[in-house]
Amino acid sequence: MTNLKKCYNIADLRKKARAKLPAPIFDYIDGGADDEWTLRRNTTAFEDYQLMPRQLCDINHTDMSSTYLGCELKLPFFLAPTGMSRLFHHEKELAACRAAATHGTIYSLSTLATTSLEEIAALTKAPKMFQVYILRDRELTREFVARCRESDYQALCLTVDTALAGNRERDLRNGMTMPPEVNLSSFFSYCSSVNWLFHLLLEPEFKLANVAHRVDALGKGSMGLIDYVNSQFDRTVTWNDVEWLIQQWKGPFVIKGLLSISDVERARDIGASAVMLSNHGGRQLDGTPAPVDCIAPIRDAVGPDIELIVDGGIRRGTHIVKALALGADACSIGRPYLYGLAAGGEQGVDRSLEILASELERSMALLGCSSIQELGREHLRHIQELQAQT
Numbered sequence: 193m194t195n196l197k198k199c200y201n202i203a204d205l206r207k208k209a210r211a212k213l214p215a216p217i218f219d220y221i222d223g224g225a226d227d228e229w230t231l232r233r234n235t236t237a238f239e240d241y242q243l244m245p246r247q248l249c250d251i252n253h254t255d256m257s258s259t260y261l262g263c264e265l266k267l268p269f270f271l272a273p274t275g276m277s278r279l280f281h282h283e284k285e286l287a288a289c290r291a292a293a294t295h296g297t298i299y300s301l302s303t304l305a306t307t308s309l310e311e312i313a314a315l316t317k318a319p320k321m322f323q324v325y326i327l328r329d330r331e332l333t334r335e336f337v338a339r340c341r342e343s344d345y346q347a348l349c350l351t352v353d354t355a356l357a358g359n360r361e362r363d364l365r366n367g368m369t370m371p372p373e374v375n376l377s378s379f380f381s382y383c384s385s386v387n388w389l390f391h392l393l394l395e396p397e398f399k400l401a402n403v404a405h406r407v408d409a410l411g412k413g414s415m416g417l418i419d420y421v422n423s424q425f426d427r428t429v430t431w432n433d434v435e436w437l438i439q440q441w442k443g444p445f446v447i448k449g450l451l452s453i454s455d456v457e458r459a460r461d462i463g464a465s466a467v468m469l470s471n472h473g474g475r476q477l478d479g480t481p482a483p484v485d486c487i488a489p490i491r492d493a494v495g496p497d498i499e500l501i502v503d504g505g506i507r508r509g510t511h512i513v514k515a516l517a518l519g520a521d522a523c524s525i526g527r528p529y530l531y532g533l534a535a536g537g538e539q540g541v542d543r544s545l546e547i548l549a550s551e552l553e554r555s556m557a558l559l560g561c562s563s564i565q566e567l568g569r570e571h572l573r574h575i576q577e578l579q580a581q582t
Contacts (some may be wrong), residue, residue, distance in 0.1 A: 196536050201551075202507045205544055209534035213388060215381040216366035217279055223528050224471050225358035230482070231474030234505025235258045237482035242515045242573045246560035254553050255563040260522045261320040261347045261444040264544030267297030267549055268564050269512055272503055273323030273349060273448075275304030278398060279372065280534040282391035285312060287538035288290045288529060290581040293318035295545045300349060300524075303327075303336070308401040313343035321347040324449065325354065326429045326437070332406050337440050348441045349468070350434060358476035371398030388453060435462040437469075446501065451486050453493045456500075459498035465498035466521070471518075473504055473526055484515055488569070491519030509551025513559065517567040534566045 199205045210218050224231030271292050275540040278284040285307040292299035293316035300321040301312050307324055313395045322340045326333050340348060362368075367378065374382045374393070382389055423491035438445050447459045449535040459467050469490065483504040491500060502515040503524035525548070532544030561567055 196539055198405035199439065199535070199543055199547070201547060202531060202544060205528070205535050205540065205547075207529040208536075208540075209531040212385060213280065213534050214372075214378065214385045216363075216368050216378055217372065217385075217388070219362040219366055219536070221280065221534065223360055223362035223525060224359055224478065225476055226478035227480065228474060230471055230478050230480050233472055234250055234471070234482045234484075235507055236505075237484050237509045238256075238505065238508075238514055240575045241484070242575070243513065243555070243559055244508065244571050244573050245558060246571070249562070251557040251560065251562050253562060254556050255550065256553060256556070258433075258522065258564055260501075261298070261319075261321070261446070263298060263346055264527075265298065265319070267396055267545075268516060268552075269506070269523040269525055269548065270298035270321075270522075271300055272524040273300040273302040273321070273351070274526050274530055275302045276306055276370065276400070277530070277533060279305035280530055281388075281537050281540075282395060283533070283537040286543055287533055289318075289320070289533075289543050290317050290538050291529075291533075291541035291545060294542060296344070297545070301331060303402055304400050306398065306401055309336075309339055309345070314343065319346040321345060321349050323349040323351055323444070325351055325439075326426050326433055327403070327424050328426050329406055330426075332403065333437065334440070335406075336402070337437070340441075344417075347449050348437075349446040349464070349470075350437060351448045352429070352434070353470070353472050353476050355421050355429065356425065358472070358478070360475060363524035366467060370400075371396075424572065431458060431462065434464075438463045448503065451481060451483065455491055456490050456494055460494055460498040464490035464498065466501055468501040468503045468524060469520075470524075484511075484518065484547060487515060487518040487520050506548075509548050509553070510555045512548065512552050512571060513555045513567060516564055517569060517571045519569075 242450045256268060256411055257266050271288055285305050285427050289312050291301040298319050298321055300323055301309055302323050303325050322345045324336050444465040444469055446466045449465050449470050450456050450467045451469060456467050471480040479582035483502050499521040500519045501524050506523055506525050515523050529541050529544045
């Protein structure tokens, strides 16, 4: 943990993750689609918003707690659903779930996780969300609903922006597969990551724990990641399917992957509890807007009738402040905690959350806000306003 304490920001955790992982595995976390413009823009877009502090405010105590998806939480951000955590560390999803519970926030488990939803449910009493894809095997979706209900998951999240895989060229160049294969071209990269390779050899089993009993595509050997997505995901899914799933679940329901006003309005009208403004971390359609730029116009259009969660590009506590001030109810982080996981398992995830929470609390205080409920657009100025004045 001493070395992790020397990681003072998420960028430091990223560097440590890069040093510990084989290049193909790190690129899988770090990469995006096509030219990776959207991947970069997700973060740089936050720079277009300046913070406007208010002075002489009582900030002796700062309250970061919030309620969303029916859960009372200590932080206004939570862990996004990310697939195949076993790729990054042998403690896999279990490490992330425990760290989330320690910090009093939600852990989201992916359909493509390497730990079963039942094992995660039994691990802690903290709130959890299960993320689903509607696969070609539609009965599996019904099964997910039943299993999540039996395991007391607080919310269900449907990802809708992955009807087919984005063009992730880093993965193509690296020959990235599930499970990972060590071949002649990648031999030195894998062998230089001694600790990672040791645990792979110690525990070579790799399976998608929530789907393997019905969709055992990996049982025949390694498979390209893009090939897997394109073989299993259903391209015929429509709003009718989403409405059906909401009715089946009958609880807090999130639609992940929306960016347009009309889509969010449709989500509200069919009964979704929340939407996750997301472009899949820049891994799907390159050229889409950064989620942070979508918050204000969508909030103005839908009002308070649906919760908005911002997912994508968050690397600093100030990014969370800006998203909340624009009208988001919460934020979702993916890469930041995966860098921590790769850097040091549960302790690394804990460190990533500790960093963001500390940055958030400090930024709120310096901004003159004692609670996140006080954050509003008066605390922001967009760079276009400055350009208009000159």
